[in-house]
Amino acid sequence: MKTSLDLKLRLELYGINQETYYHAGVFWHAILPEFDEIINRFYAHILEHQKFRKLIPDPAKIDHLKVRQKAHWDRLFNSKFDDDYVRQVIATAEAHIKIRMPAYFYMAAYSIFLDELHAAAYRIALLEGNDVIATVKAINKVVIIDMDLTLSVYMKELVSLNSSQAR
Ligand code: HEM
Numbered sequence: 001m002k003t004s005l006d007l008k009l010r011l012e013l014y015g016i017n018q019e020t021y022y023h024a025g026v027f028w029h030a031i032l033p034e035f036d037e038i039i040n041r042f043y044a045h046i047l048e049h050q051k052f053r054k055l056i057p058d059p060a061k062i063d064h065l066k067v068r069q070k071a072h073w074d075r076l077f078n079s080k081f082d083d084d085y086v087r088q089v090i091a092t093a094e095a096h097i098k099i100r101m102p103a104y105f106y107m108a109a110y111s112i113f114l115d116e117l118h119a120a121a122y123r124i125a126l127l128e129g130n131d132v133i134a135t136v137k138a139i140n141k142v143v144i145i146d147m148d149l150t151l152s153v154y155m156k157e158l159v160s161l162n163s164s165q166a167r
Contacts, residue, residue, distance in 0.1 A: 005152060011081060014141050021080060023131070023138035028077035030124045031117070035073065038116045039066050045112060055099055073113075076146055089146065093153035103154045110147050117143065 011017075031038075043062055046052040056062060072092060079085045096106060117139050125132035 005086060005149060007081060007086060010145060010148070014145055016081065016141050016145065019134065020138045020141050023134045024077045024079075024142050026130065027117075027121060027124070027135050027138065028074070030128065030130070031120045034120065035070060036066075038113070038120075039069055041116070042069070042109070042112055046109065052105065055101055055105075076142055079142065081145070086149070089149045090153055093150045094157075097154060097157050103151060106150060106154075107147065110143060114139070114143055 043066065047056070047062075056065070072088070075085060075088060118136060121130075121132055121135045121139060124130060125135065
């Protein structure tokens with residue numbers, strides 16, 4: 001699965017390099033104290049919608065999901081996009097495929113997080129004088145490659161589903 005995701009080529013195409021890792025890491029350190037609040041706002045928002053609520057039938061599970069969600073972002077922002085990262089992306093996408101979560105729910109979730117991350121990047125840059133352009137570029141690269149890999153897992157699943165139905 002790892003090689004078929006063409007990770008090396010993807011990293012080159014996105015221009016993900018040491019500078020990206022540096023700015024992603026500095027930003028993650030700065031945003032960490034407010035990340036629980038961001039996650040709380042995310043779940044409050046999606047749970048307003050019945051279609052999302054239906055995917056989480058047990059509300060007691062939400063605290064656990066918040067922990068997993070935070071671990072995901074922590075791994076992403078500290079990632080060097082190694083085998084462990086790829087394995088986790090695949091496992092996470094597969095968990096959502098298993099509960100039959102449509103891909104557009106996933107994309108909507110990323111969009112909500114991107115809003116939060118960009119707003120925080122500007123806020124933190126004003127307070128701490130960070131290079132906001134380099135930070136936003138790093139955020140975009142790591143989040144978009146994560147979305148891209150997730151969607152690739154969804155597409156592979158769709159292809160194998162279609163071909164098994166055709167047999
Ligand atoms: C940015 C988008 C999202 C990320 C990064 C994310 C992250 C994760 C992670 C890391 C897990 C644990 C996976 C594992 O067990 O290996 C998980 C599970 C889960 N997520 Fe998400 N999630 C996202 C969006 C959503 C949305 C929009 C919903 C909709 C309600 C959702 C519902 C769930 C559920 C129900 C599980 C548990 C699946 C199971 O029972 O195994 N997630 N998520």
